[in-house]
Each structure stands twice: as C-alpha cells, then as structure tokens.
Amino acid sequence: MPESAADAADAVRPFRIQVPELVLDDLRRRLRHTRWPEPAPVDGWSQGVPRDWLRALCAHWAEGYEWRAREAALNALPQFVTTLDGLDIHFLHLRSPHPGALPLVLTHGWPGSIVEFLQVLGPLTDPVAHGGRAEDAFDLVVPALPGFGFSAKPATTGWTVERTAAAWATLMARLGYGRYVAQGGDWGSAVTTALGGLDPAHCAAIHITLAMAQRPLPPEGAYTAEETHALARMKHYRDWDNGYAQLQSTRPQTLGYALTDSPVGQAAWILEKFWSWCDTREAAGDPAALIGRDLLLDNVMLYWVTATAASSARLYWESFAPKKRALRPVTVPTGVAVFPQEIVPPVRRWMGEVYPNITHWSVQPRGGHFAALEQPALFVDELRTFFRSVR
Secondary structure (H helix, E strand, O other): OOOOHHHHHHOEEEOOOOOOHHHHHHHHHHHHOOOOOOOOOOOOOOOOOOHHHHHHHHHHHHHOOOHHHHHHHHHOOOEEEEEEOOEEEEEEEEOOOOOOOEEEEEEOOOOOOHHHHHHHHHHHHOHHHHOOOHHHOEEEEEEOOOOOOOOOOOOOOOOOHHHHHHHHHHHHHHOOOOOEEEEEOOHHHHHHHHHHHHOOOOEEEEEEOOOOOOOOOOOOOOOOHHHHHHHHHHHHHHHHHOHHHHHHHHOHHHHHHHHHHOHHHHHHHHHHHHHHHOOOOOOOOOHHHHHOHHHHHHHHHHHHOOOOHHHHHHHHHHHOOOOOOOOOOOOOOEEEEEOOEOOOOOOHHHOOOOOOOEEEEEEOOOOEOOHHHHOHHHHHHHHHHHHHHHO
C-alpha cells in the first residue's frame, strides 16, 4: 500500500553526514589565504581573540585537523531526520542496552551544538560500561536546534523557544516515549523550561544549568554570597560580554554575510565565547587546553560546513526583546546545577516564580557554561543523581 502524505511527513529517516570534498577544499583554501588584522595593542583577550592564538589554531585546522575521521566518528552514532512542524530536524537517538532506561532529551544552545554532548553519550546510555549502575541508564535523544547544524533552516519567522519545545514534545511522542525527562543549557535551558511547562503530562522532570528566566529580587537584608556573585557576573555580561547578543537579536542577516564567508571569522565569533564562558582557571585561561583543539573545531565545523551562522543567530531575533515571551510556570520536578563560571549562575530565590518545584539543587566545584563539554564526569553524575528521584 502506498505511503500516505501524513505517514511520509511523520517518518523518521536515517541520516549520515557527508560533507562534499569541495567544501573541505574550499575551507582549506580560505584558511590559507586569510587576510589577518594586526594584533591587538594589549595582551590577552580583553579586546577579543588574540591573533597569535587564533592563527595557531587555524593553522592546525587547515593542515592537521582531519574532518573525515571526525565525520566517521559522528556517523558511528545513530542519526536521524524527521519533519517537525514543517521543518526537518536532525537528531541523535541512542537506545540504552539496559531495560527500563529513562528517555532523556538533551538540548544544546549557541554557540554550541550536539558536539557538546559527545563525551557523555556512552556513560549516560551504558553506565555499567563506565563504572556505573544499570538502573541509571538513559535512552538519549539529542536534537539540533532549528537552523543549527544539520537541522533545516527556517524559511519563515516564528521558530521561537516555545515552538521548538512543542516540536520536541512531538519528537518524543513520535519516538514512542510516553514519559520522558529533559535537560539543557544556554538556549537549551530555555527550550527545556518551555517543554516542562508545555508538556507536563509526558515530561516528568527537567534539569537546567542556566536559569534564563530568573530576575534579581530585592535583597532580604543583605545580598547572600551567591546573589552577590550572580550580580557581579550579570554586570560583567552587561558591560563586556553581550555585544554578540545585541547583534544576533537585531541584525542576524548582516552578521551572517561575514561569518558565512570567513572560516576564521566564524571561529573567532564562536571561540571567544568559549574563552569567556568556560571555567579555564586550571587551564591557564586557554579553552583549547581545557577542551582540546579538535573538539573545539568539531563544534565550529557544524556551523561552517552547514553555513548556519545567520540561521542559528536568528533564534536571538525570535526570542529577545522587544518581543515578549510568555513563560508557563514549570510544575514538574526541577533540578538545577550551579557551575561557578556560568554566565550568570542560577540563584534559587530568584527562580521561584517560573520554577516553583525545585527538588534538587547542587553547587559544582568547577565548570562553566558548557558543562557537558567542560566537565563530562560531573555532568553525568549530576544527571544520574537528580533523575533517580523521578524514575
């Protein structure tokens, strides 16, 4: 019997990454013929990515980095595409070998990608093989946000955080999961929050590392130490660190021309945030020393080979002021992990309006904005600990 149009639209199709050799040749040519600016007149990162640091990284990108090996490693993972609300969404779907595994959807943000989670896939799906317990196993669904990576680029406006969350709810139902949990950081925390508010009948709990909906409250007496730290981080972000967001929320198309044309520009735009938002205190301030050059470049490549500089930036245009986002309170159990070098670390007292059911709160000893990438062991242990309470 022929497949109906509805069946075809709901199909989950296998996917493999196949970057044409012409794209890789063009990348190497552009890297080798970069027109570099002069170095900054100050040392360090205070005016942006240091030229010598970036030049060395891009020399490795052109001459030493092996995309085909990285592509093969990604293709060893089960990847799929399905159409959600008219848009093709790319995702990883890893089923645990252990019965009774808890379905978990992991959502990345900007300037991240599914690469953020590569180091935690094995320990989360097969804890026994990584020193854990079978009862802590997860089935994992790891989608790429609309306009990011190998997900399709929206051709119309309206792909907000809330619409993405609704698509994720449809995805989990399509995969046969009547009950699941969710985790995210950066925009992933916003999508996860929206998902918990939108689909409490099926999303049993959420876990976040960034509370994007929180607002400072007047102090009850003096500010606590955690509030003082968060306010200082908030001021630093406002004064020194949010220029990218202003551009991406107002002129994503203009920015896209430069970043789509220059791999060095794309890398600098992304990697400056890894320097700023990672906890590099034990890595001499160097995100490459903390995470590794190739893993950083894997993430950059998912923007470069897909030409998604503009389409990924549009999430800011869709979601930031002057547009208003209506936030549903999240009544399902909520877990929060506070990593010390987060852009603005969560403050429990400030979160109550949107998250009235926080049942787990942990303060981590180290780590920053890209928790799963920076501190995979801490991240895995945190998720195992919290989600035990809702299995």
